[in-house]
Amino acid sequence: MDNKKLIEILRKGILEVRILSAKEDVDKHRINKMSNILHNIPDALDNDQSFDYELLNSELKGYRQEYADSLFNTKVSE
Numbered sequence: 001m002d003n004k005k006l007i008e009i010l011r012k013g014i015l016e017v018r019i020l021s022a023k024e025d026v027d028k029h030r031i032n033k034m035s036n037i038l039h040n041i042p043d044a045l046d047n048d049q050s051f052d053y054e055l056l057n058s059e060l061k062g063y064r065q066e067y068a069d070s071l072f073n074t075k076v077s078e
Helices: 003-021 028-038 041-045 053-066
Strands: none
Touching: 003 028, 003 041, 028 053, 041 053
16 A cells, blocks of 8 residues: 555544544544554554554455445545
């Protein structure tokens, strides 16, 4: 996965957390799930060869399936 895609994942994830946290009925569990997905991406951006891209893809897939209204259910920019 190239850095542009990782940066796009971070951008969408941070935006999603901002949107979710601004709601009156904050879903802390959902925000926690998204934050957990995002927090290791800086390691990948730092060219960490041991970064588990399969785990990242799996976690994003699970998140998309659980939350149909997620920003991750829109196409990531090329």
